[in-house]
Structures are given as C-alpha cells and as structure tokens.
Amino acid sequence: MEGWPALLFPKIRSFSHHLGEQSIRARLKLTFLVVLALGFWLFTFLVFQKVLVYFHSVELFGDLLNYRLLSMMLLTFFSILLFSNLISSLSTFFLSEDLNLILSRPVPLDDIYYARLTETLVYSSWMVLLFALPVFLAYGWVYGAPWKYYAVFVGGLGPFLLIPSALGVLLAMFLVNIFPARRTKDILFLLTIFLLIGIYFLFRFLQPERLVNPDSFASLVEYMTALNAPSWPFSPSFWFAESMIPFLQPAPVQAWFYLACLWSTAGALVVMGSWVSRALFISGWTKSQEARRVYLVRLPLFNRLLQGLSRFLRPFPRALVLKDWKTFFRDTSQWSQLILLMALVVVYLYNFSVLPLDRTPMPSFFLQNLVSFLNLGLAGFVLSAVAGRFIFPAVSQEGFSFWIIRSSPVPLRTFLWSKFWTGLVPLLLLAEALIFLSNWLLKATPFLMILSAVTIFFMTFGIVGLAVGLGAIYPRFRLENAARMAWGFGGAIFMILSMIFIGVLVALEAWPVYILFMAGFQQSSLSVFQWIGVCGAFSGIAGLIGTATLLPMKVGLRNLQEMDF
C-alpha cells in the first residue's frame, strides 16, 4: 500500500484481526451480529414493501406519496449524514490519538486529508447504508424497476454519501479554527440528538396510524404537498431522488443529468476540501491540542445536593455512589442519551393518549384494563432498553480505573450492590411514572392501577439485577464509549434474557389477575382451588423475580472475583 491508502492500513488490519478472531465466543458473536443485521434488513424490507404497496394501490396520488416519501427520506438521510460526518471528522481529523504519530512523520497533508476523509465517510455512513439499502430495494421490488434503477442507485449512492462527508470535513476545518475541538464536538453531538428527536417527533406526531382511516387522507396529502423542502433543486437529496424516480415510472425520462450533478459536486467538494485542509488543518490541530485543558464548570449547588442526598449512606457505598453520579452528570455523551430517553418516554405516553379505544367493537372498559395489563410488558420493555443503556455498562464504565476498586479494601460485593442500588432508584422512579401516567391516560381501575404499580416495582428489581449482574459477567473495561456496550454481545444477551423475564412474568400474572378482576367485576368470590392457583402463580412470580435479581448478581460477583485485571 502506498500514498494515502497506506494510512488506512492500521485500521483495516485491526478490523480484519477483529473479524478473524478464532475463539468460539468471537465466532458466536459474529454469527449473532450477522443474523441480527439480516433480520433487521428483512424486517425493514417487508415493512416498506407493505407501505409502498398500500400507497401504490391508492389511485391518483398514491405514487406521488411514494415519491414524496422517498424525497423526504433522502433529505433526512442527508441531514443525518451531514451532522454525523461533522462530528466524526472532529474526531478523525483533530482528536484522534494516532495523529501524534502520523504528524511526526513526513506524510503529505493531502494524504492525511484523503485518508481521514475516507475514515470519516465509513464511520458516518455505514449505519445509514444499513437502513437505506432495504428501503431502496423495496422501492425497486414494488415498482418492478429495471436494472437501470439499481445501477443508478449504486452509481448515485457513492457521491450521495461523499458530499456530506466532504462538506462535514470542510465545516469542521473552519469550526475548529474558531472554537476548541472538544467543546465543538460536544455541542454538535447534542445538536444531532435534537435533530434526530425532531425527526422522530415529526414522524410520530404525523400519526401514520391515521392511514388506516381513509377520512384523514385529504389532510395528509395536504401536508405532504405542503412540504416543499425535499424539492429544493440544489439539494443533493433532490438530485439523488430525481436520478432514481424516473426508473420507477412507466415511461423513464433522462436521469443522467442529476447523476452528473451528484458526481461533479462530490468531486468539487473533495478537491476544495483538500485545498482548505492544506490551509487550515495544522492550525486547527494545534488549537485542538491547546484546548485540551477543559476547566470544570463549577456547580456548587449541584455538588451540595449530591452530598446531601448521599448523606444517609454508609462510607463505602457513599463514596462509590457520589463518584458514579458525578462522573455520569459530567459526561456530555450521557446527557444526549438522557434527552433521547426523555423523547422515548414522551412518545410512549403520547401513544396512549391517541389510542382509538372508543372506536373498537370490544367493550371499552374491558379493553382499557386489558391494555393497562399488557402495558406492564411494554413498560418493562422500555425499562429494559433504559437499563441496557445506562445500568448494564455500569461495571464496565469503571474502565481501566477499576484497579482503584480492586486494590482498595472495599469488598467487591459492596461495589456490585452499590451499582445495583444506584441503578435501581432512578429506574424505579421512571417505572412508576410510566405506569401511573399511562394507566391514568387509559383510565384503568384502581385495582389494576395498584397491581401494575406493585408488579412494575418488583419487575424493576429483576431488570436491574439482570443488568448489573450480566454487566459483571460480560465486562468490557477497555471500551472507550460505554454506549457501545449496549450493542455488544453481553448487551444482546441482557436484552434477550430481560425480554424472557418480562414475558414469563406477565404470562404468570395474567391468569390470577383475570380471575381476581372478573371476580371483582361480577362481585363473586373465588373457590378454594382458584385461591390455590392464585397463590401458586404469585409464588412463582416471587421466585422468578428473586432468581432474576439474585442469580445474575451472584454469578457476576463470582466472575469479578475470579477475574484477572
């Protein structure tokens, strides 16, 4: 390898070593990820196929809706790509540790630019590519597109991904010369999260479920037509859409002009980027080094609040809990996750407020209580997702600093249980808030209100036990970004076990709750056998919760005790 591709050699080799790991665990992990990715592709393909076929069947404006949808999706992809490239380029061009090594060698600046641009492109684009591919395939499939559609897709995808990359790098070059790189990265990261949440809310509040009701079509078409933004003729997403849409129509028109627009713009931006990089890269990199000293924004009130809240704890857990809280709230990447979590909760509750319970043939009283009971499973799923992101990585978040705990006189049992309680308290608050608000929106009976509150209370113990315990069984102390933990092998195992736990718990509770609910409704009493059955089911639930809480903690503790660090 020569020239700029040689600079990618360490990354490529590291990746191939990673793929080539021979251990059974590594192979299992790879197989699991491949199956997961294929499953996701298939799922996305089938969902889009259904939606597109449905629209396609609507006379007059069905196809128009599909084309609009394509334009909107491409605009969304483009916006996400632009932001994610901007953030990635701050890391790859200015904050990456290996830059010290590269910049001390006689490497031409252009080589660094092209290599880092490629890295940025790959880091930022693979996720969008993963999501977009089945969507475009679904379009081709539904419209029976000719091979030219796929050729244009492949030919246009390159520049469509390259344009936001080159633009992102260009913007980063200017930004870093004005602001410190680390601060810029944090701000942009938060902005990206807001952008994603905005898009999510936009789609959610459009209420796509209204599509099942033909009465609401007129307003939706009005809305779609009013969205002029995707049609802006100087946007790369417009060019890409206009390159492909002609091949979805019965009489294809010439699309090559827009393809040429994409390629020429991508080429021009890449070349302009190299000029700007020659002029601004070194000064920007120097500034990013100077900006390493980040001073703490002091919040004495917040620190005093934490001190006060933890006052009643014993010294060992108090030290651990205070440390965990402080490190959590000072990490800006955690804030963005918290914002995402809040968005998830708002949308979750919003869903209950728009449920058309009054339009179903079933008695609404029965349905409300049925949904309220099933809501236990849904809330459990939300709690599992939150626990997977925030509680499962708690042990690994100690990182290389875990030596401090291991060489201290704090028993590992105390350490692990402090992680449990630190995770449990906020998750319990979230769980009870979710259940109370959703039941209130559903107008559930007091019986189900109390039952749900009690069940979710103990279910949370099980979820946290599984999260902390499995986090200790599959710790990854070398991982820089704890958010990635949730997507790893251990994270997937946690999610699967957590789902099984919630499913079995809800299933075990369903029968006795039905019996008790109906007895209350019909004002009748239970027979002895029914009481025995109810008691048996509740004993099973208690056993299940106890096992889910204590067993993973026990195995996790043993793993930590036996582990060499």
Added chain:
Amino acid sequence: MIELEGLTKKFGSFYAVRDLSLKVSPGEILGFLGPNGAGKTTTIRMMAGLMKPTSGRILLDGKDVFGRPDEAKAILGYIPDRPYLYEKLTGGEFLEFIAGLHQLGKEDGWEKRSQGLLEYFDLLPWRRELIESYSHGMRQRLIIIAALLHRPKVLIVDEPVVGLDPQGVRLVKSLFRDLVDDGMTIFLSTHILGIAEELCPRIGIIHEGQLLALGSMSDLREQAQSRDERLEPIFLKLTQEEEPRTESFGVP
C-alpha cells in the same frame, strides 16, 4: 511485613511467575528488578489483589491478600505504572473518593493530610480541576498522594518515576526515604537501576518468572562473581544478558 510464599502465576501453559518466595521486613525498602517480561508487574498485580495467583500465598502484615482481602488491602498503598484515574472527577474529589473507600472520616484528619501531600507535590492549585486536564506526571503524582492518604503500612510501587520530571523524581526519592524512616515497608519495582541502587539496601532480581538473586549489593556481587561496584553489570550478568552493543548503527 510482606511474605510471598511459593507464588506462581500461569497463563495457559506459560509461567509468568514460578514459585516465588521472599520476605520483606517492617521498615525495609526492597528493590525488585528484572528485564522486560520477567514477571515484575504480574507479581505486583497479585500483591495488590488485582490478579489471583495460580498457587501460593501473599501475606501483608500476616493477612492473606486473597483469604482476608479487605483487611490486607486496608493496610496497602499501591502505585501502578500507568496512571488510570476517573477523568471526570477533580483531583480533590478523587482524594475524597479514596478516603471514602478507606472509610476515613474527618476525625482521621485525611483532609489535612491530603492538603499537605498536594502541597508537597505542587498539585494544590490543581485540586479543583478535572483530572482529564492533568498531564501524565500530574496524574502520577496524584496516584502517589492517593496511595499514601490512609497511611498504609505497606507500599507497593510499580515504576514510580515514569512520566515524572526531575523535580518530581527528587521529591519521590526523598519521600520514600522519609516513609521508610517512619516505619513503612516499600516494595519497589523499577527498570531504573540507579534508583534501586540509591534507595534499596536489598534488591531482588527476577528473570523468566523466577527469583534469581536476593540480597544486598555485596550479596549480589558475590552471586554474580563480579567485582564491579555498579549494579548494571551485575544485573546484566545475573540475567545473562549481553552488555548493550555500543557500536554505531551508521554506515555499514
């Protein structure tokens, strides 16, 4: 004060440390030397409770590190070679955290002691800054302060002067002398033979996981059958490594 009894650590079929036994008396500073990959850091990590030995025992003041870990670690101070710390805490908060781990209350006077140590190591103006803004040397100094905060009886040190400036090195050497005078026992692993020579009345040399030699300079000289006054040739002879080549790498 420190007793290693038949200490062995195997990784698969590879012996990192094999049947290592030695004793360090109270108030003694023992130098622990060895070439790269000899098993120094593995030994130290086992002594600090970070790694379980395959066989053998480690006693600190008679307490087994793996049998009674909480009691053994309560009297231990450990300074690792790489200063990994909690980046999002300030220096002062990190020391408060360490005090919490050792259950030190205000009545134990840890705040005054941390103030004194921060001043000694020129870190007092930095105590309210996040550790992520500290240089490598500053982190190393903070770790040394943290290791001494609870007045340990035993101090285990892995490469104490890596990343320190000359002033820092001088401070550390002077501090170790004072601590030993006060009765602390120090187990000091280092690559820098000059430091071992200067600070340690007794030196142990480990090679390929086994203790080759243990004793004073004259004991080592005798064992190596050398008349040299310096530690370097004795060390090289004992570990059977050749004298470093001195010819130029220039034009062949």
